Amino acid sequence: MKLSVKLGLWIFICILLIETVSMIFLHNNVVRSRIDQELNSLKARGNSHRDVLEMAFNDSTLQHIRLMEAHTDTFVVVANSAGEVLLTSKEINEGMKKILDQSSSQLPRQGVILQSEWKEEAYIATVTPYETGTDKGSVYMFRDTENVKAFVSQLNRHFMLASIWILSFMFITIFLLTKVLTRPLIIMKEATRKLSKGDFSVSVPVQSHDELGELAQSIQTLANDLNYMKQERNDFLASISHELRTPLTYIKGYADIARRTNIRPQERTHYLQIIGEESERVNRLLEELFSLARIDQNEFLITKERVQLFPFLHSIYERVLPAFLTKNIELQLDSDQDIFVDIDPSRFGQVLSNILDNALKYSNEGTTTTIRAIKRDRNVVISIQDQGIGIPEEDIPYVFERLYRVEKSRARITGGFGLGLAIAKQLVEIHGGSLSVKSKPGAGTVFTIVLKES
Ligand SMILES: Nc1ncnc2c1ncn2[C@@H]1O[C@H](COP(=O)(O)OP(=O)(O)OP(=O)(O)O)[C@@H](O)[C@H]1O
Numbered sequence: 523m524k525l526s527v528k529l530g531l532w533i534f535i536c537i538l539l540i541e542t543v544s545m546i547f548l549h550n551n552v553v554r555s556r557i558d559q560e561l562n563s564l565k566a567r568g569n570s571h572r573d574v575l576e577m578a579f580n581d582s583t584l585q586h587i588r589l590m591e592a593h594t595d596t597f598v599v600v601a602n603s604a605g606e607v608l609l610t611s612k613e614i615n616e617g618m619k620k621i622l623d624q625s626s627s628q629l630p631r632q633g634v635i636l637q638s639e640w641k642e643e644a645y646i647a648t649v650t651p652y653e654t655g656t657d658k659g660s661v662y663m664f665r666d667t668e669n670v671k672a673f674v675s676q677l678n679r680h681f682m683l684a685s686i687w688i689l690s691f692m693f694i695t696i697f698l699l700t701k702v703l704t705r706p707l708i709i710m711k712e713a714t715r716k717l718s719k720g721d722f723s724v725s726v727p728v729q730s731h732d733e734l735g736e737l738a739q740s741i742q743t744l745a746n747d748l749n750y751m752k753q754e755r756n757d758f759l760a761s762i763s764h765e766l767r768t769p770l771t772y773i774k775g776y777a778d779i780a781r782r783t784n785i786r787p788q789e790r791t792h793y794l795q796i797i798g799e800e801s802e803r804v805n806r807l808l809e810e811l812f813s814l815a816r817i818d819q820n821e822f823l824i825t826k827e828r829v830q831l832f833p834f835l836h837s838i839y840e841r842v843l844p845a846f847l848t849k850n851i852e853l854q855l856d857s858d859q860d861i862f863v864d865i866d867p868s869r870f871g872q873v874l875s876n877i878l879d880n881a882l883k884y885s886n887e888g889t890t891t892t893i894r895a896i897k898r899d900r901n902v903v904i905s906i907q908d909q910g911i912g913i914p915e916e917d918i919p920y921v922f923e924r925l926y927r928v929e930k931s932r933a934r935i936t937g938g939f940g941l942g943l944a945i946a947k948q949l950v951e952i953h954g955g956s957l958s959v960k961s962k963p964g965a966g967t968v969f970t971i972v973l974k975e976s
């Protein structure tokens with residue numbers, strides 16, 4: 523069953539129940555109060571006849587009472603203590619006689635109700651006792667129930683009409699309400715269906731600030747993320763195939779040449795050497811891609827230990843120093859002694875090597891590269907600053923992306939794939955830290971790692 527139908531049905535049943543119960547309650551109350559009113563007025567009329575009788579009990583008073591009742595819808599019967607009827611304003615019929623017979627002698631002065639069953643009986647009736655100096659008796663008052671019945675049936679018609687109005691109004695309201703309530707859900711259902719089919723270009727309008735609005739917002743965010751990931755994956759695959767194509771073209775070209783019979787052995791050796799180097803390059807690319815994929819899948823477990831930073835940095839410093847000296851670049855290390863961090867030494871060493879490798883590759887002779895480590899608040903800040911060529915501002919947002927290089931043409935000279943920083947960033951992040959860069963073309967670059975202090 524459709525959600526809108528289900529929702530509509532539930533609202534309908536609930537309102538119908540509430541309406542029926544309150545209608546019945548209201549109807550009964552109106553009828554009861556009308557009957558009470560009729561009975562009370564009947565009794566009051568009887569009492570007032572009694573008062574007149576007690577003031578002057580004679581024929582003319584009785585005549586007077588008869589006259590008073592002649593043109594009303596009420597009837598009066600006055601009977602003495604012996605049960606003799608002294609006065610009647612209407613001929614006593616069977617219905618009235620039945621009521622007269624059940625009267626008792628001990629009556630309260632303000633009178634009692636003898637018959638209130640308006641539904642089954644032809645009359646409602648009251649009785650009031652009177653007492654003169656000579657005799658006692660009763661004043662019976664009757665009223666035809668036809669009037670009340672007519673009133674009730676008119677009331678029923680009104681109620682029926684009101685119910686029809688309310689029901690039709692309810693139908694329209696529920697119809698519109700369920701449409702309004704379920705519309706965003708239907709849009710979202712459609713959107714998720716599209717998403718599951720791989721179409722990420724969905725747009726889910728956020729129409730409200732309630733839970734439905736939040737859900738719409740989440741679906742939109744999910745769609746955008748998926749779209750971005752799809753785009754990224756396509757770009758990445760395009761870059762990889764490009765990266766692989768270049769060395770493979772070299773390998774094929776040089777293999778063709780090396781296969782020729784008319785070349786000198788030295789030449790052949792040279793070409794075979796290039797083939798070897800290019801194969802090595804492809805191998806390295808695949809290995810690095812593989813390790814990135816493993817980090818992505820969280821298979822890359824790191825085993826952290828508490829490490830004193832200065833000796834750790836110093837060992838790395840010593841390892842890379844010869845390369846810097848060969849290129850005539852000064853390398854400085856400046857760190858406090860009492861800094862401790864929780865790191866996986868070999869993985870974190872790879873982070874620093876990747877960044878230092880860049881400093882070396884992208885700096886000219888006679889410059890200085892500085893490794894610094896300081897404590898700030900409860901963090902440890904490690905920075906590697908070079909005085910190299912710098913990174914153009916428009917490239918900075920992308921340097922941590924896979925296979926991104928500022929100068930693609932220099933790749934063959936520097937031998938990079940554009941993976942070093944992507945790997946470094948991932949590794950810093952699985953250590954719970956952050957890696958950022960600031961750079962100025964011509965002036966130099968500084969990479970900053972922030973870690974929690976141990
Ligand atoms: N210290 C730096 N100075 C100037 N440019 C830099 C520096 N570090 C990185 N870059 C730029 O950012 C790009 C990405 O760096 P990354 O280390 O990811 O790749 P790579 O060094 O080219 O190759 P790989 O590290 O995979 O061998 C580099 O190609 C370079 O253009």
Ligand SMILES: [Mg+2]
Nearest residue numbers: 880938942943
């Ligand atoms: Mg690099």
